[in-house]
Structure formats: C-alpha cells, structure tokens
Amino acid sequence: MDACTLGDLLDVVGGPALRLHTAPAGQAVPVTEAVLYDGRLPLPRLPGALLLAVGVPAAEAGPLLRAAAEAELTGVVVRGAGGPAGEAEAHGVALLSVAEDAAWHHVHLLLASALAAGPAAPADGGLGDLFALADAIATATGGATAIEDPRQRILAYSTVPGQPVDEDRRQGILGRQVPPSAENTEQYRRLFAADRPLRLPALSDGDLPRLAMPVRAGGETLGSVWVIDGGSLADDAEDTLAQGASTAALLLLRARAARELARHRGSELLRRLLDGTAPDPATAAERLGVTGPARVAAFVLDSAANVPDAERTALRLLDAVRLSCEARYGRHAGVLVDGVVYAVLPGPGERHRRLAEDIVARAGQALRAPVRAALGEVVPDAAGLADSRADADLVLRVLDAELPVAAVDEVRARVVLLRLAEVMGERRELKAGAWRRVLAYDAEHGTEYARTLVCWFDAGCDMAGAARLLAVHPNTCRYRLRQLQQQVGVDLDDPDERLVLWLQLRVLAGLGSATP
Numbered sequence: 001m002d003a004c005t006l007g008d009l010l011d012v013v014g015g016p017a018l019r020l021h022t023a024p025a026g027q028a029v030p031v032t033e034a035v036l037y038d039g040r041l042p043l044p045r046l047p048g049a050l051l052l053a054v055g056v057p058a059a060e061a062g063p064l065l066r067a068a069a070e071a072e073l074t075g076v077v078v079r080g081a082g083g084p085a086g087e088a089e090a091h092g093v094a095l096l097s098v099a100e101d102a103a104w105h106h107v108h109l110l111l112a113s114a115l116a117a118g119p120a121a122p123a124d125g126g127l128g129d130l131f132a133l134a135d136a137i138a139t140a141t142g143g144a145t146a147i148e149d150p151r152q153r154i155l156a157y158s159t160v161p162g163q164p165v166d167e168d169r170r171q172g173i174l175g176r177q178v179p180p181s182a183e184n185t186e187q188y189r190r191l192f193a194a195d196r197p198l199r200l201p202a203l204s205d206g207d208l209p210r211l212a213m214p215v216r217a218g219g220e221t222l223g224s225v226w227v228i229d230g231g232s233l234a235d236d237a238e239d240t241l242a243q244g245a246s247t248a249a250l251l252l253l254r255a256r257a258a259r260e261l262a263r264h265r266g267s268e269l270l271r272r273l274l275d276g277t278a279p280d281p282a283t284a285a286e287r288l289g290v291t292g293p294a295r296v297a298a299f300v301l302d303s304a305a306n307v308p309d310a311e312r313t314a315l316r317l318l319d320a321v322r323l324s325c326e327a328r329y330g331r332h333a334g335v336l337v338d339g340v341v342y343a344v345l346p347g348p349g350e351r352h353r354r355l356a357e358d359i360v361a362r363a364g365q366a367l368r369a370p371v372r373a374a375l376g377e378v379v380p381d382a383a384g385l386a387d388s389r390a391d392a393d394l395v396l397r398v399l400d401a402e403l404p405v406a407a408v409d410e411v412r413a414r415v416v417l418l419r420l421a422e423v424m425g426e427r428r429e430l431k432a433g434a435w436r437r438v439l440a441y442d443a444e445h446g447t448e449y450a451r452t453l454v455c456w457f458d459a460g461c462d463m464a465g466a467a468r469l470l471a472v473h474p475n476t477c478r479y480r481l482r483q484l485q486q487q488v489g490v491d492l493d494d495p496d497e498r499l500v501l502w503l504q505l506r507v508l509a510g511l512g513s514a515t516p
Contacts, residue, residue, distance in 0.1 A: 004030065004031050004032075004115050005027060005028050005029060005030055005031060006020075006023060006026075006027045006028070006029050006030075006031050006074060006075065006094060007027035007028060008031075009031050009050075009111070009115065010027065018077070018096055018097075018098060018107075018111075019096060019097050019098075020094065020095075020096050021083060021085045021088070021095045021096065021097060022085045022088050022089050022094065022095050023075070023094040024088070024089050024091075024092045024093070024094070025074075025092055025094070029048070029074050029094070030048045030074065031048060031049075031050055031074050031075075031115060032046070032047065032048035032049055032074075032115075033046070033048070033049050033050070033112070033115060034049070034050045034052060034077075034108055034111035034112050034115060035049050035050070035051055035052065036052050036054050036104065036108055037051050037052060037053050037054045037055070037056065037064065038054070039054075039055055039056070043064075043067045043068070043070075043071045044071065045071045045072060046071055046072070046073055047072040047073070048072070048073070048074050049071075049073045049074060050073070050074055050075050050076070050077055050096070050111065051064070051068050051073050051075070051076045051077065052077045052104055052107060052108055052111075053076055053077060053078045053079070054104050056078065057078075057080075058078040058079060058080045058081065058082045058083040058084075058097065059082045059083070059084070061076060061078050061083055061084055061087075061095075062084045062087045064076060065084065065087050065088050065091050065093050065095070066087070066091055068091070068093050069091035069092055069093045073093065074093070074094055075088075075093055075094030075095060075096055076088070076093060076094070076095060076096070077096045077097065077098060077107070077111075078095070078096070078097050078098075079097065079098055079099070079100060079102060079104070080097065080099070080100035081097065081100075083095050083097055129251050129254075130147050130155055130156035130248065130251055130252075130255075131156040131157070131158075131159075133147070133156070133244060133247055133248060133251060134146065134147050134156045134157055134158040134225075135158045135159060135160055136244070137158070137225065137227065137240065137241065137244040138158035138160045138163060138227070139158075139160055140234065140237075140240045140244075141211070141227050141233055141234050141237040141240050141241060142163070142230075142232050142233045142234045142237065143163060143164075143211065143227040143228045143229055143230060143233050143237070144157070144158050144160070144163040144164070144165050144169060144227070144228045144230075145157065145158040145225065145226065145227050145228075145244075146158070146169065146172065146173075146225070146226045147215075147223060147224075147225050147226075147248055148178065148223050148224050148225075148226065149222070149223045149252075150192075150221050150222065150223055150224075152177060152178040152180075152184075152188065153176055153177050153178075154172050154173060154176045154177065154178065155223065155252075157169075157173055163228070163230065164208060164228060164230035165208075165228060166202075166206060166207045166208045166228065167206060167207065168203070168207055169228060181203065183203045183204075184203065187200050187203070187212075188224075191212050191213075191214055191224060192214055192221055192224075194213075194214060195214075196213070196238070196242065197211055197212065197213040197237075197238040197241045197242055198211070198212050198213070199211055199229070200212055208228050208229060208230055209228075209229045210226050210227065210228060210229060211226075211227040211229050211233065211237060211238065211241060212224055212225065212226045212227070212241075213225050213241045213242060213244075213245040214245065215245045215248045215249050215252065216245075216249060217249040217250075217252075217253055222248075222249055222252045222253070223248070223252060224245075225241060225244055225245050225248055227241060266287075266288055266333030267333060267334070267335040268335075269284045269287060269288055269333065270288060270333040270334070270335045270342065270344065271335050271337060272284060273285060273288075273344075273382060273385050273386070274296065274335070274337070274342055274385060274386060274389040275386065275389075276386035278382075281381075281382040281383045281385070282381065282382050282383070284382065285344075285381075285382030285385070288332075288333050288344065289329075289330070289332070289346075290344050290346050290382060291346070292346065292347075292380075292381065293346070293347065293348055293349070293378055293379065293380055293381070294344050294345060294346045294347070294378070294379065294381075294382070294385065294388075295344070295345050295349055295352060295375055295376050295377060295378045295379065295388050296342055296343070296344055296345075296375075296376040296385055296388040296389040296391070296392045297321075297342070297343050297344075297345050297352065297355075297356055297373060297374070297375050297376070297392065298340050298341070298342050298373070298374045298375075298376070298389070298392035298393060298395070298396055299317060299321050299340070299341040299342075299343075299356075299359060299360070299363070299371060299372070299373050299374075300317075300339060300340045300341070300371070300372050300396055301313060301314060301317060301339070301367070301369050301370070301371060301372075302369065302370035302371065302372055302401075302404075304370075305369045305370050307367075307369045310339070313367055313369060314336055314339050314341070315336065316366075316367055317336075317341050317363055317367060317371065318334055318335075318336045318341045320359065320362065320363040320366060320367070321334050321341045321343050321359055321363070322334040322343075324355065324358065324359045324362070325343050325345070325355075328355060329345075329346060332344075340393070340396070342389060342392070344385060345375075348378065349375075349378045349407075352375055352407070353375060353405065353407055356373040356375060356405050357373070357405050359371070359373060360372070360373045360404055360405055370401070370404065371404070372396060372399045372404050372405070373399075373404065373405045373406075374391075374392040374393070374394075374395035374396040374399060374405075374406060374407075374408075375392060375395065375405075375406070375407035375408065376388030376389060376390070376391030376392035376395070376407075376408055377391045377408050377409075391408040391415075392408070394408070394415045394418060394419065395407070395408050395411055395415060397418060398411050398414040398415060398418060417506070417507055420503070420507045421507045421508065421510075424503075424504070424507055424508055425508065430504075431504075431508060433500060433501065433504055434488065434489070434490045434497070434501055435450075435501055435504040435505050435508065435509060437488050437489070437490075438450045438453065438484070438488055438490065438501075438505070439509060441487060441488050447480070447483075448470075448480070449480055449483070449484045449488065450505055450509065450511055451470070451511060452466070452470060452477060452480045452481065452484070453481070453484065453490075453501065453502075453505060454502065454505050454506060454511045455469040455470050455477075456477065456481065457498065457501075457502040457505075461498070463477055463478055
C-alpha cells in the first residue's frame with residue numbers, strides 16, 4: 001500500500017472536520033499514524049506521525065510544535081482556532097485544527113481509519129480477503145463455503161478442489177445471487193434468528209444440506225456464511241464456522257469502512273471541483289474518473305412538496321443519483337451540498353437529459369416526492385466544472401412542475417433574465433428611470449399603462465399586435481400610450497429609452513405580455 005500523504009488525508013477528512021492552517025513542507029509529506037499526546041511522557045521520535053495535542057490549548061502549542069519538529073513528526077493537530085501558525089512555519093511542521101468541541105478519541109478514530117484505508121480504497125472494496133477466508137473455512141470444515149450479504153448476494157466463495165457441490169451453489173455463483181424460493185426464505189428466517197451455527201436440510205432432491213452461521217457485529221446482521229455438508233465435515237466444523245463468521249464480520253466492516261472512506265474522498269474532491277477550490281482540477285477529476293468533456297447535473301426535491309424529514313430524504317436522493325450514475329458510468333462520485341445533489345456526467349451529453357429524466361422519475365416514485373433536475377453547460381475539461389455547476393444552479397431556479405428537467409440551453413432566455421434581474425437589482429443606476437413613475441401612476445390612478453407598454457414592446461411596437469395581446473381595440477392601446485407620454489413624461493420616440501424601459505418592466509417589475 002502506498003504511503004498516505006497529508007494531502008490524501010485532507011481529501012478524506014478535510015473541510016469542517018479537519019482544517020489545515022499551514023504546511024511548510026507541502027501536502028505531499030507522508031503521514032504514517034495519528035498519536036495522542038501524553039504530557040506526562042517525553043515525545044518519542046515518530047517520523048511522519050500526526051500528533052493530537054490533547055490537553056494543550058491551541059494558543060499555547062508553540063513548545064509542542066518545536067518538540068514535534070525535533071521528533072520528525074509531520075504535523076500537530078490542535079483543538080479550536082488560534083493556533084500558532086507562525087511558529088509552525090518556523091519549525092517546518094504542519095498545523096491543523098479540529099472543532100473546539102470535538103472529542104479527541106473521535107478525532108483519533110477518524111484519522112486512524114482514514115490512514116488505514118490508505119490513499120486509495122482497494123479496487124475490490126476489500127472483498128478479496130473474503131475469498132481467502134472462504135477457502136480457509138472450506139479447508140478447515142471440509143465443505144465448500146460461500147459468504148453472503150443480508151440480501152443473499154454472494155460476496156465470496158471457496159475454490160478448494162474436490163469438495164462436493166450442488167446445483168444451487170452453481171447457480172448462485174454464476175449469478176452472484178442465491179436463487180429465490182419460499183423454502184430459502186424460511187431457512188434464512190431461521191438462520192437470522194439464531195446465534196449459533198445451524199444445520200439446515202437439503203431443499204430438494206439432488207441438493208445437499210448446509211451448515212450456516214449468521215455474521216453479526218454489534219447486533220447488526222452483516223450477512224451469513226454457508227458450508228455445504230457433503231457427509232464428511234470435520235468434527236469441529238461448527239466451532240470453525242463460528243470463528244470464521246467472527247472474522248467475516250471484521251472483514252465486512254473493514255470493507256464497508258474502505259468504501260465509505262473512498263466515497264467520502266470522492267465527495268470532497270467533487271465538492272472542491274464544483275466550488276472552484278480544487279488546487280489542481282485536472283488531477284482531481286482524473287481521480288474521480290472524469291476526463292474530457294463533462295457537465296454538472298443538479299437534483300433537488302421540489303420545495304413546494306413540503307417533504308417531511310427533508311434532510312434524510314435528500315440523503316436518499318443522493319443514494320439514488322449515485323446508484324443510477326454508477327450503473328451508467330461505473331465508479332462515480334456524487335455530493336450533497338445545501339440540499340442539492342450534484343453529479344458530474346462525462347461525455348458529450350447526448351444522453352444526459354434522458355438519464356436525468358430517468359432519475360427524476362425513479363427517485364420521485366421511490367421518495368414519494370417530486371424531484372427536479374438541471375443540467376449545466378457541457379465544458380471541455382475539469383477546469384470548467386464550477387461554471388457548469390453555476391449554470392445548473394440557475395436552471396434549478398426556473399424549473400417548475402410543468403418543466404421538471406431542463407438543460408441550460410433549453411431555458412437560456414429564462415436564465416439570462418434571471419441573472420439580469422439579480423444584476424440590475426444590485427445596482428442603483430440600473431434601477432433608476434421612468435419605469436418607477438409608470439408603476440406609481442398605475443397604482444395611484446388604477447391605469448394599465450405598464451402592461452400596455454410591455455405588450456407594445458413585445459409586439460415589436462406594432463399597435464395592432466399590442467391590442468391583440470391586451471384584448472382591446474387598437475385605438476384604446478394608442479390612446480393609453482399617448483396619455484402615458486403626456487401624464488408620465490415617457491419618451492417613446494427614443495429607441496434606447498424604449499429598450500431600457502422594456503428591460504426594467506420585464507426584469508425588475510416582473511411584467512410580461514401575458515401578465516394579468
């Protein structure tokens with residue numbers, strides 16, 4: 001396993017959990033372990049270690065930084081803000097911090113788990129060791145062995161030659177799933193209620209009986225181990241199986257931790273790509289498996305649906321998006337930020353909308369809540385993903401029940417008007433002008449001059465077209481515009497004045513030709 005670097009560690013547990021204040025030697029320095037500081041003992045020489053400054057206030061960590069440098073440590077982790085970054089720079093030691101209320105034993109466990117996973121999760125998710133365990137159990141018990149998850153999917157199986165097998169085992173290994181049957185369901189019910197190995201009869205002619213044991217950890221059922229009983233199992237097969245199930249629990253927990261850490265690492269990398277803070281977007285994208293053109297897709301629960309427990313439902317939406325993207329693209333990262341699920345979709349983009357529609361339909365049905373999906377611009381490389389994310393965020397704001405899925409190109413006009421409204425609303429000089437006088441006059445006198453103006457502009461300054469939009473006679477439209485110029489002082493002969501007035505009424509006042 002490659003050595004974990006400070007940068008690798010920050011990829012996994014960076015952000016709010018662990019903050020870097022200074023790294024004089026860079027982030028490529030190795031981190032070998034995380035150790036708790038004991039003020040009663042001299043600091044041992046621990047090259048590459050991270051020292052957790054237990055009992056040392058952040059502001060008083062200067063002497064500890066000097067001692068850490070002498071012991072060749074990579075860095076020191078303090079609790080709370082205000083650590084002496086200048087002294088850390090002077091001694092060449094990295095200074096990191098955790099929250100003021102963080103429990104040191106939790107921090108130690110988090111860092112130790114991240115370091116144990118290494119700079120990258122195993123390609124097989126840690127399941128390779130399960131095959132070795134299945135072979136070991138099969139050798140010791142004398143029967144072909146399979147290890148399953150709680151959903152009866154076969155995770156690993158033995159390959160010891162000469163051991164009897166039956167058709168159920170063959171079919172299960174071929175499909176990596178135990179063949180379903182009512183008899184199987186009853187056996188699993190009995191097995192998962194047991195706390196010791198069970199001897200289970202053959203389910204049909206030609207099949208063989210089994211010796212099985214549930215795999216548990218802390219009361220949670222993680223799976224089961226099955227040994228075929230061909231009539232020649234060892235006398236201590238039950239004890240061997242019980243010990244094997246205990247080992248399987250450790251391996252399954254380790255594999256789960258490796259997958260979760262890899263997923264967390266991917267989420268943090270994606271988060272940095274999307275907010276534009278990744279120091280090297282190309283490298284980050286490569287680690288996520290994204291190369292070449294790509295776009296950002298954003299998924300969100302409809303805010304009008306009033307979903308109960310929206311936070312948990314958003315996490316379920318994240319899982320749904322990840323599963324769909326993994327099924328289409330393989331290993332894939334997704335991240336939940338402020339209630340929005342983001343995913344990067346590789347490729348030129350022809351099928352992206354169809355995938356988004358499928359996710360919206362499936363997730364909406366599973367979550368029993370409407371889901372919206374927005375697709376940003378396709379960008380040529382990872383450097384543009386932050387811009388694509390900004391596009392997707394804007395598209396989300398113009399979606400509704402009639403348009404639950406859209407790409408930015410499909411709603412470009414709406415998006416541009418939305419951004420214009422934001423920019424114009426922030427600038428005093430862009431908000432000033434005759435449009436305010438028109439609205440004030442309408443409010444005071446009950447006239448419809450503002451709407452008449454917008455319809456006239458929308459009709460290309462054609463009186464008959466404006467009259468049709470207003471559902472009035474052209475003479476009525478002509479009279480209103482003449483009165484508007486006289487009463488309010490609007491110059492409709494100036495094309496620049498007309499353009500600015502139209503923009504302000506449409507964008508700032510929110511008026512359209514169809515507005516009642």
